[in-house]
Amino acid sequence: MQSAERRTTLADVAAEAGVSVALVSIVMRGAPGAGAATRERVLEVARRLGYQPDSRARLLRSGRSRLLGVVFDVRHPFHHDLLTGLYDAAGKAGYQLTLSAVTPRRGERTAIGDLLQDRCEALVLFGGQLRASELASIAARLPVVAMMRAARRRDVDVVHNDDALGSHQAVDHLVGLGHRRIAHVDGGQWHGSAERRAGYQEAMRRHGLAEHIRVVSGGAGEEDGARAAERLLVDPPTAVTVFNDLSATGLLDVLRRHGLSVPGDISVVGYDDTGLSRLAHIDLTTVGQDIDTMAAGAIERAVARIEGTPAGPREMVVPPRLMVRGTTGAPRPAAGASRQP
Amino acid sequence: MQSAERRTTLADVAAEAGVSVALVSIVMRGAPGAGAATRERVLEVARRLGYQPDSRARLLRSGRSRLLGVVFDVRHPFHHDLLTGLYDAAGKAGYQLTLSAVTPRRGERTAIGDLLQDRCEALVLFGGQLRASELASIAARLPVVAMMRAARRRDVDVVHNDDALGSHQAVDHLVGLGHRRIAHVDGGQWHGSAERRAGYQEAMRRHGLAEHIRVVSGGAGEEDGARAAERLLVDPPTAVTVFNDLSATGLLDVLRRHGLSVPGDISVVGYDDTGLSRLAHIDLTTVGQDIDTMAAGAIERAVARIEGTPAGPREMVVPPRLMVRGTTGAPRPAAGASRQP
DNA sequence: CCGATGAACTAGAACGTTCTAGAGTCTCCG
DNA sequence: CGGAGACTCTAGAACGTTCTAGTTCATCGG
Numbered sequence: 001m002q003s004a005e006r007r008t009t010l011a012d013v014a015a016e017a018g019v020s021v022a023l024v025s026i027v028m029r030g031a032p033g034a035g036a037a038t039r040e041r042v043l044e045v046a047r048r049l050g051y052q053p054d055s056r057a058r059l060l061r062s063g064r065s066r067l068l069g070v071v072f073d074v075r076h077p078f079h080h081d082l083l084t085g086l087y088d089a090a091g092k093a094g095y096q097l098t099l100s101a102v103t104p105r106r107g108e109r110t111a112i113g114d115l116l117q118d119r120c121e122a123l124v125l126f127g128g129q130l131r132a133s134e135l136a137s138i139a140a141r142l143p144v145v146a147m148m149r150a151a152r153r154r155d156v157d158v159v160h161n162d163d164a165l166g167s168h169q170a171v172d173h174l175v176g177l178g179h180r181r182i183a184h185v186d187g188g189q190w191h192g193s194a195e196r197r198a199g200y201q202e203a204m205r206r207h208g209l210a211e212h213i214r215v216v217s218g219g220a221g222e223e224d225g226a227r228a229a230e231r232l233l234v235d236p237p238t239a240v241t242v243f244n245d246l247s248a249t250g251l252l253d254v255l256r257r258h259g260l261s262v263p264g265d266i267s268v269v270g271y272d273d274t275g276l277s278r279l280a281h282i283d284l285t286t287v288g289q290d291i292d293t294m295a296a297g298a299i300e301r302a303v304a305r306i307e308g309t310p311a312g313p314r315e316m317v318v319p320p321r322l323m324v325r326g327t328t329g330a331p332r333p334a335a336g337a338s339r340q341p
Numbered sequence: 342m343q344s345a346e347r348r349t350t351l352a353d354v355a356a357e358a359g360v361s362v363a364l365v366s367i368v369m370r371g372a373p374g375a376g377a378a379t380r381e382r383v384l385e386v387a388r389r390l391g392y393q394p395d396s397r398a399r400l401l402r403s404g405r406s407r408l409l410g411v412v413f414d415v416r417h418p419f420h421h422d423l424l425t426g427l428y429d430a431a432g433k434a435g436y437q438l439t440l441s442a443v444t445p446r447r448g449e450r451t452a453i454g455d456l457l458q459d460r461c462e463a464l465v466l467f468g469g470q471l472r473a474s475e476l477a478s479i480a481a482r483l484p485v486v487a488m489m490r491a492a493r494r495r496d497v498d499v500v501h502n503d504d505a506l507g508s509h510q511a512v513d514h515l516v517g518l519g520h521r522r523i524a525h526v527d528g529g530q531w532h533g534s535a536e537r538r539a540g541y542q543e544a545m546r547r548h549g550l551a552e553h554i555r556v557v558s559g560g561a562g563e564e565d566g567a568r569a570a571e572r573l574l575v576d577p578p579t580a581v582t583v584f585n586d587l588s589a590t591g592l593l594d595v596l597r598r599h600g601l602s603v604p605g606d607i608s609v610v611g612y613d614d615t616g617l618s619r620l621a622h623i624d625l626t627t628v629g630q631d632i633d634t635m636a637a638g639a640i641e642r643a644v645a646r647i648e649g650t651p652a653g654p655r656e657m658v659v660p661p662r663l664m665v666r667g668t669t670g671a672p673r674p675a676a677g678a679s680r681q682p
Numbered sequence: 683c684c685g686a687t688g689a690a691c692t693a694g695a696a697c698g699t700t701c702t703a704g705a706g707t708c709t710c711c712g
Numbered sequence: 713c714g715g716a717g718a719c720t721c722t723a724g725a726a727c728g729t730t731c732t733a734g735t736t737c738a739t740c741g742g
Contacts, residue, residue, distance in 0.1 A: 009728055020692045025730060035690060050482070055458040056397040056406075057728035060697050065397075074424050080415040084444035091447075096455065099440035103425035114437065117396040141391070222620055253622030276617075279563055281594030350698055361722045366700060376720055398698035401727050 008049045017045040028053060059119065068095050068302055069115030072126045073102040077274050078289075079126045082147070085295030086124065093303050095121075102128070112138065122302040125149065127191060143305030145298045150191055152315065157301040159294050159316045163192045166287040166320040167199030168206075170241040170269040173285070173322055175207050177330045179239040179267065182209070185218040185228040185251060187243030196271065200241055212237075218247050225250030233258055236266055238331040245270040245277040245286055252282070252327065263329035273323050283326035293318050349390045358386040369394060400460065407436050409643055410456030413467045414443040418615050419630075420467045423488070426636030427465065434644050436462075443469070453479065463643040466490065468532065484646030486639045491532055493656065498642040500635050500657045504533045507628040507661040508540030509547075511582040511610040514626075514663055516548050518671045520580040520608065523550070526559040526569040526592060528584030537612065541582055553578075559588050566591030574599055577607055579672040586611040586618045586627055593623070593668065604670035614664050624667035634659050 010028070014021045019038065026033050027042040028051075034042070059065040068090055072079040083099070090097045098118055100111040108128050115123060122143040132153060138144055139155040147159045167184075174182050184200040187193030197215060204213045214237060218228040225247030232240065233255075242248035248270035252262060260266050270277050273288030297316045304311035351369070355362045360379060367374050368383040369392075375383070400406040409431055413420040424440070431438050439459055441452040449469050456464060463484040473494060479485055480496040488500045508525075515523050525541040528534030538556060545554045555578065559569040566588035573581065574596075583589035589611035593603060601607050611618050614629030638657045645652035 007728095011728080021728090022693080022730080023691060025728095026691090029730085031730095033690070038690080052457055052482075054401070054460055054728055056401050056460055057697090058730075060395070060397045060401055060699085061728080061730040063697075063730095074421040077418070080421070083415050083442055084446065087442065087444055087447050099442060101424055101428065101440060103428055105425065106428050116393050119395060119397055141393075222622075226621060250621060280567065280591060281563075348698095352698080362698090363700080363723080364721060366698095367721090370700085372700095374720070379720080395698055398727090399700075401729085402698080402700045404700095404727070 007054075008051045009054070010051075013042065013046050013049055013051050016049060017042050065119045065121055066095050067098050067118065067120045068122050068124060068299070069112075069118065069120035070097055070099050070124045070126070071102060071108065071111045071115065071128065072099065073128075075104070076127065077276070078148075078272055081291050082126060082295060085291045086299065088292075089296045089299035093299055095299070095303065109134075116141070121306045124298050124302060143302055145302045145305075147294065147298055148191060150195070154314065157298075157305070157311070157314050157316070159298045159301065159318070161192070161289040161294065162317045162319050163195035164199030164202065166271060166289075166322075167196045167241060168203040169320065169322040170271075170287055171200060171203035171207070173324065173328065174239045174241070174267060174269065175209070177239075177267070177328060179331050180209055181212050181214075181237040182239045182241065183214040183216060183232060183237040185216050185225060185232075185240060185242045185247060187247070188217060188219040188224070190220045190243070193243055196243060218243055220244055220247060222246050222250035222253075225252075226254045229254035236260065238265075239267040239269070239328070241269045241271075243271060245272050245274045245284060248284055248286070248327075249276060249282060252284070262327050265332065267328040267331070269322075269328060277323075277325070285325045285328040286323050287320045288323045289320050290318050348395075349392045350395070351392075354383065354387050354390055354392050357390060358383050406460045406462055408439050408459065408461045409436050409640070410453075410459065410461035410464045411438055411440050411467070412443060412449060412452045412456065412464065412469065413440065414469075416445070417468065418617070419489075419613055422615075422632050423467060423636060426632045427640065429633070430637045430640035434640050436640070436644065450475075457482070462647045465639050465643060484643055486643050486646075488635065488639055489532060491536075495655065498639075498646070498652070498655050498657070500639045500642065500659070502533070502630040502635065503658045503660050504536035505540030505543065507612060507630075507663075508537045508582060509544040510661065510663040511612075511628055512541060512544035512548070514665065514669065515580045515582070515608060515610065516550070518580075518608070518669065520672050521550055522553050522555075522578040523580045523582065524555040524557060524573060524578040526557050526566060526573075526581060526583045526588060528588070529558060529560040529565070531561045531584070534584055537584060559584055561585055561588060563587050563591035563594075566593075567595045570595035577601065579606075580608040580610070580669070582610045582612075584612060586613050586615045586625060589625055589627070589668075590617060590623060593625070603668050606673065608669040608672070610663075610669060618664075618666070626666045626669040627664050628661045629664045630661050631659050 010021050010024045014024045019042065023034055024042055027039050070086060072083060087097055098115065098120060100114045102108050102111050108130055124145045124147065127148050136155055145157040145159060149158065171182060184197060186197045201213055204210060216228045216231050218224040225242060229251040242251055248268055252268055255262060255266060262268055270284045270286035273286045276282060277284035277286045301311050351362050351365045355365045360383065364375060365383055368380050411427060413424060428438055439456065439461060441455045443449050443452050449471055465486045465488065468489050477496055486498040486500060490499065512523060525538060527538045542554055545551060557569045557572050559565040566583060570592040583592055589609055593609055596603060596607060603609055611625045611627035614627045617623060618625035618627045638659065642652055
């Protein structure tokens, strides 16, 4: 039942066209060294026989693979947006991407192992929980670029968003609207949480609002935001900045259930600008990471390491951008004042 | 700056261990034909030298690649869930997966082209817009399994959810709760929309509710659901089944904004059981596709075609399962009755 | 008219594996 | 004691490319 016929190879095309294998190789690669007429004839034969180059053989021989391995997590919506940018940047640099996914039942180590077998020339890791020592042993073999990960190491390039700056932007925006009592729900142990929290605190101090600093412990999930909201409700601030969009969504839900209007009674800012925050009924003001710049930076670094050209500093920090939507507004005038003129 | 040292190969290990290349190959593959002591020694040397097999060379030689190509769309959350299942199923069957993504700026043809060069033995396509003729020309080269796609062809295997049955389950559930005036918001031109709509109509007729059949045109986006809700509000039914979760979310939002309580005034059922529907504040009753069964079916078919074993019918239709959550409940007693005893 | 130049083409090795065929060595049984 | 098997191991070809080092043949400058 199987198509027993072998796949057509260079040799088949060469025989059919009456030239040598080497010449067909030259033509297929578009390399110089073949006459115009022959070139055309060979291409015609190749098309007729349905020739498809075998990348494995090609790469085996030529040593180089021009292949970048990418490890991403299927559960993280942000990773998918990033993949889009990465494909673009890799294409421009003349490299191919090969993807390996982390799933609930497929760990990071497995994902990386597959890529190593595929002879990638560099690895781009999205997030991930790998310990620094493991990262180092991989980086000893081939260049590694870690994205959205706080690995401050000599042997690994790191590309990430300026989390502190993102928090500053959120706080600045809220202060500009007139808020003073601004709380922060943090991300617990997640990458970036410490930086976002510190950024919030610093921005508050910069605005002379040190006395209003209030950090509530949270996490990356919707339920973390919901729990934090319960705690905030004891004495609600007029605004909250939240570790990420998902957590902010949970927080929003609980606030509204308790009769608070957003942004009337309380303003909320998320982080990441995920699709969730863009949904009309959520319409969350949030801090967006600059995906294209980060993707381009990661590819640029990987390629520089591969090709041995100067690559700039190990760490690349990309400024984020505040996306103002419907969950932030001016605070109500001081207590007791009428709601509206 | 680059590590100029070649990667360690079988030959390096063989030299170091004082045996032949062939024997090292045997040991590394775990094939029979090596003594216990030698086996151990070779493994030790391999570990010490950091040997990593080169899958390209391996596959080049052995002809087979045991590689399945998967084309998915980064924008579709459902695809990511499916990837998880696919990795599991492929692993069990002894095949590896190689992924190629469709992005807003990278088309299906490009994605497939990459996979063909990688010498995959079969292709699994998620959704996709490829015309039937193109699909056929690919299927002439290697087995193709299309998932979530209505390609009823002789040369392509198709695995998809039983959309009609899903609609039946939704309607049965609502009727069981006491609803009679049940509307349907369809998915316009999207794959599966026609089947889901027809299933709804048939189920209504089966329950003797033909006179209550009411189809409102919608789509796959949140805004489509919102628009449909506006139209429904003129004369609200007591329940709605919606083409998918995202559209249902938009619909829910508009209904609530107009002061209707869900499920008090109106019940809503979505489709797909995406992460969105599981969010606490959405908590949407929805029809879940059986991801693991579909994934296993797709792999099973692909492998059967590759290996030439009998593969069953070209089309595999998997029954979905209703996930009852918070957006469905009994309808209010007839108009004029009190709200609660 | 001769050697140099260059364009078009080719033979054969190489890449790192796996596979086939066979060479040793040991054990066991008649 | 001799040979059949069973093991362990090895040499060398193959996979489909690319690359190096040619060879051939026409053209050209002196």
